Amino acid sequence: MGNLQTAESKKWLGSDLKKTRITLSTWWNKYGIGYMFLLPFLILFLIFTVVPVVVALGTSFTNYNMLQAPRWVGINNYKLLLTDDDVFIIAIKNTFTFALISGPAGYMASFFAAWVINQLKFRKGFALAFYAPSITSGVAMSIVWLYFFSSDRYGFINNILINLGIINEPILWNMDTKTIMPVVIFISVWMSMGTGFLVFLAGLQNVPRELYEAGAMDGIKSRFQELWFLTLPLMKPQLLFGAINSIVGSIGVFDIAVSVAGIPSPNYAAHTIVAHLYDYAFIRFQMGYASGIAVILFVITFLLGRICLKVFSSKDIY
Amino acid sequence: MANSMASYIKSKKRRKRISAGWVFVYTVMIALVAFTALPLVYVVCTAFKPIDELLRYPPRFFVRNPTLQNFWDLLIALSGTVVPFTRYIFNSLFTVSITVFFTVILSSMGAYALVKFKLPGTKWIFPVILAALMFSAHVTQIPTYMIVNGMGIINTYWALIIPKLASAYSFFLMKQFIEQFPNELLESSRIDGANEWTIFWKILMPSLKPAWSTLVVFSFVGNWNDYFSPLIFISSEAMKTLPLALQTISGGASIARAGATSAATFLMTMPTIIIFTIMQSKVLETMVHSGIKA
Numbered sequence: 001m002g003n004l005q006t007a008e009s010k011k012w013l014g015s016d017l018k019k020t021r022i023t024l025s026t027w028w029n030k031y032g033i034g035y036m037f038l039l040p041f042l043i044l045f046l047i048f049t050v051v052p053v054v055v056a057l058g059t060s061f062t063n064y065n066m067l068q069a070p071r072w073v074g075i076n077n078y079k080l081l082l083t084d085d086d087v088f089i090i091a092i093k094n095t096f097t098f099a100l101i102s103g104p105a106g107y108m109a110s111f112f113a114a115w116v117i118n119q120l121k122f123r124k125g126f127a128l129a130f131y132a133p134s135i136t137s138g139v140a141m142s143i144v145w146l147y148f149f150s151s152d153r154y155g156f157i158n159n160i161l162i163n164l165g166i167i168n169e170p171i172l173w174n175m176d177t178k179t180i181m182p183v184v185i186f187i188s189v190w191m192s193m194g195t196g197f198l199v200f201l202a203g204l205q206n207v208p209r210e211l212y213e214a215g216a217m218d219g220i221k222s223r224f225q226e227l228w229f230l231t232l233p234l235m236k237p238q239l240l241f242g243a244i245n246s247i248v249g250s251i252g253v254f255d256i257a258v259s260v261a262g263i264p265s266p267n268y269a270a271h272t273i274v275a276h277l278y279d280y281a282f283i284r285f286q287m288g289y290a291s292g293i294a295v296i297l298f299v300i301t302f303l304l305g306r307i308c309l310k311v312f313s314s315k316d317i318y
Numbered sequence: 319m320a321n322s323m324a325s326y327i328k329s330k331k332r333r334k335r336i337s338a339g340w341v342f343v344y345t346v347m348i349a350l351v352a353f354t355a356l357p358l359v360y361v362v363c364t365a366f367k368p369i370d371e372l373l374r375y376p377p378r379f380f381v382r383n384p385t386l387q388n389f390w391d392l393l394i395a396l397s398g399t400v401v402p403f404t405r406y407i408f409n410s411l412f413t414v415s416i417t418v419f420f421t422v423i424l425s426s427m428g429a430y431a432l433v434k435f436k437l438p439g440t441k442w443i444f445p446v447i448l449a450a451l452m453f454s455a456h457v458t459q460i461p462t463y464m465i466v467n468g469m470g471i472i473n474t475y476w477a478l479i480i481p482k483l484a485s486a487y488s489f490f491l492m493k494q495f496i497e498q499f500p501n502e503l504l505e506s507s508r509i510d511g512a513n514e515w516t517i518f519w520k521i522l523m524p525s526l527k528p529a530w531s532t533l534v535v536f537s538f539v540g541n542w543n544d545y546f547s548p549l550i551f552i553s554s555e556a557m558k559t560l561p562l563a564l565q566t567i568s569g570g571a572s573i574a575r576a577g578a579t580s581a582a583t584f585l586m587t588m589p590t591i592i593i594f595t596i597m598q599s600k601v602l603e604t605m606v607h608s609g610i611k612a
Contacts, residue, residue: 033514034435041428042443044484049450052461059460066464116347127602128595129351132358135590137543139561140583143568144357147364147377159376190354202605237609244452244610252454255545259565274456281460282550291460298457305452 053298059291066285077292088293090268091276097181098257098272099250102188107246110193111239114200115227127201134194142259145187149173177269180261184270188256192249196242203238207231240312247304251297254278273297358587365389365584372576388581401555406563407585410542413478413559418537420483422530429492430522434504444493448610450486456546463550477551478559482541488533494607495529496522532604535597539590560586 060077064070081088117126133141148156151172158170173179207230215230232239254274261270263279273293281290364372366384392403432440462481471477499522507517523530545561552558558566564586568579594601 031435031437034431034437037427037431037435037514037518038437038440038443041424041484041489044424044480045447045450045486045489047465048462048481048484049458049486050446052458052465055461055464056457066467113347113350116343120344120347124598126347126351128598129355131594132591133354135539135543135594136358136587137545137561137564137590139543139545139565140361140586141357143564143579143583144361147360148357154375154377156377156379163376190357193354198601199605199608202602203609205602206606235609237611240610241608248452248454252456254456274454277456277459278550281463287460287464294457294460298453301453301457302449 056291056294056298059288060295062288064287064291066287070288073288077289078296080289081292081296087268087271088273088276091271091273094181094269094271095251095253095273098185098188098253099247102185102192102253103246103250106189106192106250107196107242109189110195110197110242111200113193114197114204115231118201118204127197131194131198133191134197136191138191138255139259141191142187142256145183145190146174146260149183151175174260175266177267180265180269184253184257184260187260188250188253191256192246195245195249199238199242199245200235203235204231207234236312240308243308243312244305247308248301251301251304273300358591361580361583361587364580367577367580369577372580388577392578392581392585401558403563403582405556406558406560409475409557410560413475414538414541416475417479417482417541418534420479421485421488421537422533424483425485425488425492425533426496426523426526426530427518429489429496430518433493433496434499434501447486447489447493451490451610459546459550466551472551473553473557475557478547482544482547485537488537491533491536491604491608492526492529494609495526495604498607499525528600528603529607531597531600535593535601538593542590 059070061072061074062070063073063077113130117123117130120126147154150156150158151170151174153159153162153170155170155173157173158167161167162170171179173183211230211234212226215226220226220229252274253272257265257270257272257275263271263275265271265275274297277290277293277297280286280293360379363379363381365388366386367381368383368385368387371378371382431437432443466472466477466481469476469480471480503521504517507521512520543561544559548557548559548562552562560582564579564582567575567582
């Protein structure tokens with residue numbers, strides 16, 4: 001009886017093994033090559049994007065200088081950052097001042113420009129001229145703008161203001177703590193308008209013409225009503241994409257601030273969150289503390305991104 | 319109702335002709351575009367200014383007697399310094415082209431597999447990529463530095479290439495585009511006996527040309543202008559890329575450097591603008607699909 005049972009179960013096992021082998025090979029035929037296609041991207045994405053987020057979170061609870069082994073310090077880094085580090089508070093304030101002005105300003109200007117340019121002749125030429133600044137290098141453009149904002153009489157803006165008799169002495173644009181931030185904001189808005197612009201322009205071209213005719217039948221009287229009731233709701237996906245880009249860009253402000261005012265900037269007037277991160281990570285090599293800054297940066301951008309997802313959710317229409 | 323519609327159509331017709339309103343709109347837009355383009359025009363003008371015009375007071379915007387002297391200064395005079403400028407150009411061109419090439423291929427292959435194979439156990443990938451769009455690369459910079467350091471490739475070209483290959487942004491764009499691609503076409507080629515590799519290269523990629531051309535443009539622009547990665551991964555002068563080199567040259571602030579700086583700024587700025595101008599219509603075609611449906 002016992003023998004029979006084992007024989008029976010062996011038979012079962014055997015056919016089961018065979019079955020799995022067959023399904024495995026069909027499974028491999030069906031999906032194997034797919035995994036091979038996906039794997040190179042996935043491995044690199046995991047190593048350089050997903051794992052780093054987790055590692056940054058872990059490191060932020062330690063003291064780590066890359067020479068000795070990391071030492072667990074609990075939430076000490078966060079405590080220091082938020083209660084003791086005056087420069088970090090300045091950095092947060094600067095970053096938010098920057099983001100609150102340059103983000104919405106750039107976003108709205110680029111949407112408005114896309115909306116107007118889409119209705120003009122020579123659309124391509126206008127689009128190119130409007131978009132060009134955003135594909136230039138921040139370092140290069142800061143140099144150019146510093147010719148305009150140069151702190152001596154050679155600067156175009158000082159030159160014009162002196163000639164008009166508005167000022168007597170040249171303004172120290174990139175050295176005076178009062179004017180540094182406005183200059184950084186100005187250059188950034190100039191540079192970042194194009195990013196959303198292209199997405200918006202493409203989205204506008206995609207709105208079907210017939211819709212406007214139907215809208216006219218339904219009593220839409222002006223271009224602005226057309227924009228508000230027809231165009232904007234249809235463009236929610238593009239608006240969302242533009243908003244997320246704009247948030248990530250403006251919260252991550254760094255290279256223009258450094259090029260304009262240096263690091264550290266006079267009286268930390270252009271010190272941003274990323275500048276603080278760079279300072280602690282790659283000048284002082286206090287990786288634990290710097291990771292704390294990175295995690296705070298992550299939380300801020302992520303929350304703002306979530307808010308955008310809620311605002312521009314397109315589930316309720318169509 | 320009919321009345322308002324008629325007046326709307328009438329007003330639409332009126333808009334086609336030149337009206338005071340349209341003159342106003344064109345004037346405002348030309349002013350706005352002049353504002354965005356002015357510094358770029360200035361870059362071009364300054365690069366060709368002879369030294370006396372560069373140092374003129376009061377400064378003049380446009381160039382009077384264009385010359386190539388600044389470029390000679392940049393390429394030859396500066397070659398007396400430790401690293402010739404041509405080396406920076408090579409560093410940038412080399413790392414950027416390799417990065418762009420593999421970014422496009424990896425994200426196309428990955429997106430194709432994710433969209434068209436319905437692989438078991440991969441549902442989490444796209445939400446994670448969407449989430450990755452929502453924070454800046456600076457967040458991951460410290461662990462990335464540790465990983466790159468652990469791989470022993472600090473201060474090499476690989477440090478500028480490998481961490482940037484798997485770009486969430488590129489993957490996202492390719493996925494949006496591949497979703498539109500008809501499954502029937504893939505199926506019929508499979509029935510004809512084509513293997514997946516051939517399907518990918520001979521059928522999918524040729525018809526996705528607008529999508530990956532756009533990716534080439536964005537990836538080129540982003541990497542060409544990237545300042546942060548070389549700043550943290552590169553320590554020796556000879557391995558620096560153009561943005562860092564430009565900052566060093568302009569930081570010199572000596573009068574003799576003014577010409578070289580303006581020529582370097584020109585060389586740094588023009589490639590991205592030229593590439594975009596050539597690809598503009600393809601890029602616009604692709605960006606239609608860039609929206610995020612939440």
